[in-house]
Amino acid sequence: MTTSNVESPAVPTPSGVEEEQEDERKRRVLLLILLFLLLICCCVAFLFLRYLAKPQPLPQLLPVPISNYPPAYKFSFVGVDGPVGVAGSPDNQRVYVTESEGQRLIKIFDRSGNLIGSFSPFGTRPGDRELFDVAVDASSRVFVVDRYNNVIDLFDANGDQLDGIIAPNVTLSKFVSQHISGSLPAGTKLGYDAPNHLVLYQLPGQAEQKIKFTPPDTNWAPLGIRFDQQGDLIYTDITPDLHRVHIIPAADLNGSWATFNPTIREFGSQGNGNGQISFPYDALTDSKGNFYVSDGDNSRIVMFGPNFSYTTFFGFGSGDDGLNLPRGIWLDDKEHLHVVDAVGAVVRVYDVSGTAPQFLYNFGAPGAADGQFNYPIDIYMDGTGRLYIADRDNNRVQVWSY
Amino acid sequence: MKKLFFALVIGLLFIAALTTTALADNGPHGGTAFTSSGSMDACASCHRAHTAQTGNSTLLKASSIYGLCTSCHDGTGAYTDVVDGIYNTTTMSSATKTSLTNSFGSQEGLQGDAGAPLFGGGFVNTLEIHTDPGNRVYNPSLSVSSDPVVSGHLVDDRTAETPQNVWGSGNYNTTTQASTGGSNPTLALTCTSCHDPHGNAGQNGSGLAIPSYRILKYTPDGSNGYEITSAAGAALFTTALKPESGSDATSVPDIVGGSLGAYSATVLEPYGMGANSTDNYTATSHWYTLNTNNASGFDPFLVALYQGHGVTGTMPWTSVTFGPYDPVTAGLHGVSYQRPATTNSTKVYCFNPTTGPASNPPPTNSNCTTANGFTQIGASFDNSNARLGMAFFCSQCHDRYLNSRNGLTTNTTDLLFMFQHDSGAAPSAGSNPNVTCVDCHNAHGTSAAATTLASDPLSGVNGDSSILKLDNRAMCVNCHSGDVGFTLK
Numbered sequence: 080m081t082t083s084n085v086e087s088p089a090v091p092t093p094s095g096v097e098e099e100q101e102d103e104r105k106r107r108v109l110l111l112i113l114l115f116l117l118l119i120c121c122c123v124a125f126l127f128l129r130y131l132a133k134p135q136p137l138p139q140l141l142p143v144p145i146s147n148y149p150p151a152y153k154f155s156f157v158g159v160d161g162p163v164g165v166a167g168s169p170d171n172q173r174v175y176v177t178e179s180e181g182q183r184l185i186k187i188f189d190r191s192g193n194l195i196g197s198f199s200p201f202g203t204r205p206g207d208r209e210l211f212d213v214a215v216d217a218s219s220r221v222f223v224v225d226r227y228n229n230v231i232d233l234f235d236a237n238g239d240q241l242d243g244i245i246a247p248n249v250t251l252s253k254f255v256s257q258h259i260s261g262s263l264p265a266g267t268k269l270g271y272d273a274p275n276h277l278v279l280y281q282l283p284g285q286a287e288q289k290i291k292f293t294p295p296d297t298n299w300a301p302l303g304i305r306f307d308q309q310g311d312l313i314y315t316d317i318t319p320d321l322h323r324v325h326i327i328p329a330a331d332l333n334g335s336w337a338t339f340n341p342t343i344r345e346f347g348s349q350g351n352g353n354g355q356i357s358f359p360y361d362a363l364t365d366s367k368g369n370f371y372v373s374d375g376d377n378s379r380i381v382m383f384g385p386n387f388s389y390t391t392f393f394g395f396g397s398g399d400d401g402l403n404l405p406r407g408i409w410l411d412d413k414e415h416l417h418v419v420d421a422v423g424a425v426v427r428v429y430d431v432s433g434t435a436p437q438f439l440y441n442f443g444a445p446g447a448a449d450g451q452f453n454y455p456i457d458i459y460m461d462g463t464g465r466l467y468i469a470d471r472d473n474n475r476v477q478v479w480s481y
Numbered sequence: 482m483k484k485l486f487f488a489l490v491i492g493l494l495f496i497a498a499l500t501t502t503a504l505a506d507n508g509p510h511g512g513t514a515f516t517s518s519g520s521m522d523a524c525a526s527c528h529r530a531h532t533a534q535t536g537n538s539t540l541l542k543a544s545s546i547y548g549l550c551t552s553c554h555d556g557t558g559a560y561t562d563v564v565d566g567i568y569n570t571t572t573m574s575s576a577t578k579t580s581l582t583n584s585f586g587s588q589e590g591l592q593g594d595a596g597a598p599l600f601g602g603g604f605v606n607t608l609e610i611h612t613d614p615g616n617r618v619y620n621p622s623l624s625v626s627s628d629p630v631v632s633g634h635l636v637d638d639r640t641a642e643t644p645q646n647v648w649g650s651g652n653y654n655t656t657t658q659a660s661t662g663g664s665n666p667t668l669a670l671t672c673t674s675c676h677d678p679h680g681n682a683g684q685n686g687s688g689l690a691i692p693s694y695r696i697l698k699y700t701p702d703g704s705n706g707y708e709i710t711s712a713a714g715a716a717l718f719t720t721a722l723k724p725e726s727g728s729d730a731t732s733v734p735d736i737v738g739g740s741l742g743a744y745s746a747t748v749l750e751p752y753g754m755g756a757n758s759t760d761n762y763t764a765t766s767h768w769y770t771l772n773t774n775n776a777s778g779f780d781p782f783l784v785a786l787y788q789g790h791g792v793t794g795t796m797p798w799t800s801v802t803f804g805p806y807d808p809v810t811a812g813l814h815g816v817s818y819q820r821p822a823t824t825n826s827t828k829v830y831c832f833n834p835t836t837g838p839a840s841n842p843p844p845t846n847s848n849c850t851t852a853n854g855f856t857q858i859g860a861s862f863d864n865s866n867a868r869l870g871m872a873f874f875c876s877q878c879h880d881r882y883l884n885s886r887n888g889l890t891t892n893t894t895d896l897l898f899m900f901q902h903d904s905g906a907a908p909s910a911g912s913n914p915n916v917t918c919v920d921c922h923n924a925h926g927t928s929a930a931a932t933t934l935a936s937d938p939l940s941g942v943n944g945d946s947s948i949l950k951l952d953n954r955a956m957c958v959n960c961h962s963g964d965v966g967f968t969l970k
Contacts, residue, residue: 206606206627
């Protein structure tokens with residue numbers, strides 16, 4: 080009898096199987112890591128080679144925005160005469176630009192800078208209007224300040240005039256409704272001729288009518304307008320000796336303008352002391368409820384707390400962070416305050432997210448070349464991070480991007 | 482690689498940060514109180530020591546004067562909007578308005594009211610009544626319209642300074658019966674040609690800088706100094722305008738020395754614009770009497786004289802040689818200077834203060850002590866005689882236009898401007914006051930137009946209204962409707 084010593088095939092023990100599986104898993108993980116590293120190296124190499132071929136600012140090279148770096152100039156909208164105001168639609172597809180020269184229109188552009196259309200306040204000729212700031216609310220309604228007539232005109236997205244605020248608590252529709260003792264039918268055109276103290280209206284199918292209007296409150300000289308996150312309208316007022324900031328609640332703006340009687344809050348006083356302002360151009364608020372006022376003739380930004388109490392000022396002085404003639408301001412979602420310095424011909428950016436405002440950087444320079452400014456006045460940032468800057472004396476709107 | 486890349490980027494940003502320009506800033510205008518306690522920050526609102534965008538001693542931080550001025554005076558940073566020619570809001574105190582009303586009349590006294598036109602109009606648009614012949618100035622009860630400027634002083638230097646003809650100046654060519662060379666002198670203007678943004682353009686009786694009406698300069702840039710002076714009254718206007726050529730030794734004395742008929746001279750635009758090389762004084766002497774009893778018109782005149790002509794001379798009563806211009810010497814001795822007979826002529830300029838140092842008293846020549854007020858916009862211009870001051874200011878460039886009421890009947894022998902309407906004299910009360918330049922014209926610009934017949938005959942441009950306040954010749958009808966038999970409706 081022989082004994083067969085045939086070895087049975089090696090049967091992996093349970094522990095051996097696990098080791099093989101573990102090794103395989105490690106190989107795969109390692110391969111993935113290598114592939115990932117290779118991909119990163121390729122990306123870095125690509126960016127580096129791209130930079131060497133055409134040096135550009137970091138934000139433009141990297142796929143995601145990096146904080147605390149200035150934006151890059153992209154291109155310009157042309158075909159505007161002395162642009163002084165710029166704002167965009169909520170869907171980021173339209174840009175509205177107010178002109179101070181030429182025909183003095185509000186022009187509508189698409190994102191590429193193609194002119195879509197233009198409009199102007201009803202019943203006015205170029206010499207009868209002096210358009211400045213513009214803002215668009217969440218409903219795509221366009222608000223435009225006409226400095227000449229002391230009015231905040233209201234248009235729909237296509238430029239049809241809907242109404243206008245001609246005194247702190249008087250709208251065109253309210254005044255005309257009271258005059259005709261009835262509601263205004265849809266399609267009624269409304270306008271204002273301040274030098275001759277006339278309100279214009281034209282009912283559908285009828286001839287234009289004029290009504291004498293004596294402002295009930297002469298302390299009314301709006302200049303800059305912005306919307307806050309709640310849709311409240313913040314506007315500056317440069318009535319002599321009464322320079323200040325007003326806030327119209329969103330509820331009043333979204334209600335019937337024929338019964339317009341807002342509860343307006345206001346703050347600030349005229350002067351150059353703490354908490355005082357002189358020719359404020361723009362005012363806006365941050366996520367904490369603080370207010371920032373572009374204090375034009377005092378060459379600074381004045382900050383107020385949520386309860387309108389004076390907090391501090393900044394941007395005053397020499398050096399990179401010093402403002403010459405601050406005009407339009409804009410706060411981005413990182414709480415970086417962009418200030419257009421009209422005479423300095425730059426945009427100065429301050430970080431106001433912390434306990435104290437910190438200067439970050441400037442961008443732009445005096446001149447007429449790409450990325451240079453000649454009396455920039457207003458600024459607007461859309462939801463994609465694009466900056467639009469009204470470059471008045473270069474007759475263009477510059478587009479920058481982070 | 483990644484570290485290298487970021488190191489490279491950070492390095493580049495660091496370099497960029499180092500190369501960013503440093504700017505000094507703050508405050509608009511200011512400059513009226515340069516005291517040790519006053520803030521000098523205001524200087525930096527317009528000027529840069531090392532990073533200026535304009536030269537020629539201005540060191541402006543902006544690329545153009547007009548652009549810098551209108552960054553505020555477009556309605557956003559000042560109440561006077563020179564772009565559209567309006568007061569955005571009421572700007573004047575009641576006292577100022579009262580004095581202006583006294584000078585200009587009740588309607589002009591409305592200047593400074595919110596929504597009213599700027600007295601000088603605008604550079605892009607103006608608010609005009611246009612055609613109402615009964616109201617040459619703004620009246621809030623009337624319908625007005627704002628229209629583009631069609632005639633004005635071109636001051637926008639954002640692209641290039643454009644020389645413009647200075648109508649009513651220059652020499653007269655008797656052959657062509659036109660201004661020399663067929664055209665008038667030209668000047669390139671900007672805001673600061675007439676205005677001093679520092680607010681110290683005027684001078685008081687002691688020669689000290691003082692604020693002036695609308696911060697207008699003592700004399701416009703380019704006018705080369707004083708050409709025209711006037712008596713406190715209308716005495717000097719008994720004769721007509723200074724001839725641009727020929728001798729005034731006989732019947733047409735110079736307007737400046739008109740009351741001093743014992744002296745005469747042949748004058749070829751002695752120190753006016755554009756004719757400096759044609760001085761040709763042949764008479765023995767001719768007295769120019771300026772600024773009696775104070776020196777306010779004194780130094781600027783000498784400055785212009787020296788700068789324009791390089792004049793040196795000898796004080797006739799002391800034989801002290803003067804020049805090149807020395808304001809200290811002029812101030813000490815400042816009475817009378819005689820041009821040396823180094824050319825073909827002798828010329829005496831008589832400045833006539835009544836006081837002087839004991840060691841160097843004023844001359845005793847009675848002609849030099851004749852009272853002869855020298856009213857200039859910076860010297861004695863105030864709101865109570867604003868109309869007259871503006872007339873003299875304008876006349877420093879448009880020097881052949883200034884005329885008294887007698888110019889209606891007196892031949893100036895200037896064939897181009899032989900007879901002229903009253904265009905500047907001492908203010909007078911009554912129902913028929915003299916008129917001055919600004920009664921009919923806007924300094925900045927006007928939207929009033931002139932059709933073919935009424936177009937400016939000098940410019941020859943159809944529609945050019947010569948910055949008149951009303952269309953065509955409505956300005957004439959404004960005062961003379963009764964004279965010509967018109968019935969106003």
